[in-house]
Amino acid sequence: MVLPGRRIRGFIGVLSLTFMIMLPAYVTAETATNEFAMFKRTISPAWLWGENGELTIPKATPIGKYNFYAAMSGQDAGQIQGEKLYNTNTSFVFGTSDDAEIGYTKRQLYWANGDRTDLKSDVFHIKARVLNLAESFIPQLSVGVIGMSLKDNQFTSTSEILFNPFAAATINVPLFSEHHVLSITATAETLYADGESTDTFYNAGADLSLFDRKLIIAVEQQGIGKTDSKSIMNAGVKLKLWDFLSLGAGKFNMSKSAVDKTISQANSYTMFFVSLELPLGRWSKAKSE
Numbered sequence: 001m002v003l004p005g006r007r008i009r010g011f012i013g014v015l016s017l018t019f020m021i022m023l024p025a026y027v028t029a030e031t032a033t034n035e036f037a038m039f040k041r042t043i044s045p046a047w048l049w050g051e052n053g054e055l056t057i058p059k060a061t062p063i064g065k066y067n068f069y070a071a072m073s074g075q076d077a078g079q080i081q082g083e084k085l086y087n088t089n090t091s092f093v094f095g096t097s098d099d100a101e102i103g104y105t106k107r108q109l110y111w112a113n114g115d116r117t118d119l120k121s122d123v124f125h126i127k128a129r130v131l132n133l134a135e136s137f138i139p140q141l142s143v144g145v146i147g148m149s150l151k152d153n154q155f156t157s158t159s160e161i162l163f164n165p166f167a168a169a170t171i172n173v174p175l176f177s178e179h180h181v182l183s184i185t186a187t188a189e190t191l192y193a194d195g196e197s198t199d200t201f202y203n204a205g206a207d208l209s210l211f212d213r214k215l216i217i218a219v220e221q222q223g224i225g226k227t228d229s230k231s232i233m234n235a236g237v238k239l240k241l242w243d244f245l246s247l248g249a250g251k252f253n254m255s256k257s258a259v260d261k262t263i264s265q266a267n268s269y270t271m272f273f274v275s276l277e278l279p280l281g282r283w284s285k286a287k288s289e
Helices: 006-022 024-028 032-043 280-288
Strands: 067-080 083-097 100-111 116-131 140-149 161-175 177-189 201-210 215-222 232-242 245-255 269-279
Touching (some): 032 161, 032 215, 232 269, 269 280
Antiparallel strands (some): 067 083, 067 269, 083 100, 116 140, 140 161, 161 177, 177 201, 201 215, 215 232, 245 269
C-alpha cells in the first residue's frame, strides 16, 4: 500500500474528509504521486516562492538571520450547497540564525462572505542548513521536518502528529551577474507517524530570479522516478512590489506533460500568493556596511 500503517491511514481518512471538500480536484486522484502531492499541499507552509522554497517543496536556503515573513496562499475550494468556499494557508516564519528557520502555519477554510468554517489545521516546521560552503556553484544542503497535529490541533504527543521529514539540496548559478540567478533544488522526503512511514518521494524544482529577486519564476515536479503514475508539476511567478511586499500566482496539479494540449487539465487549479516581509537581518547588515 502506498501509505501504509493504521496510524497513517487513520490520519489520511480524517484529512481526506476535511480537505477533499477543500480540494475537490483530488477526488479522482488514485496514484501514489497524486496522493503525496495532495498531502504536500495540505501540510506545506507558505514558503516564500523561489526563496526558502520553490512552491510547495522546500529549498536548502533559509530566510536568513532575524528575517521574518508572514505569507498567505489561497485558492477557490469549490461549493457546498451553492455557497462558495476558499482555502487559505497562512504562515509565520522567523530566521533564528543564518542557517536555521522555524515556522507556524494555520490552514483555514472560509466562506465567500469571510466567515470561517470549522475546517482548520495547525502546522509547524523547522529547517537547518548543514552544508554551506559557498553561495554559488556548490550545492547547499538542509534537513528539516514539517509536522501536523492529528488530534484537536494539540501538539501534546508525538503519536498524534504526522511528520514530514525532508532533505533538500540547492545549487545557485548566477547568469552573467549576481542580479540574475538560476537556482535548482532536489528533495527527498517521506511521511511518518507513530513508527510507520511511507515510501520516499523525490522531487525537483527550479527558479529563475531576475533583477535582484524582483521577479521570480518557479517550477517544481513531484514524484520523480515513480513508475506507477506521471509526476505532478506546479508552476508560478512572483513579483516583489517593494522590499516588504510580494504577490504571486501559480498553476498547480498539472501533469508533467502539461504542454501537451491533448491531456486534460481538469484537475489543475490556480493558487494566489501574498507575503509581507521584514528582512531585519538584511536591513541591519546593510546599515552596518
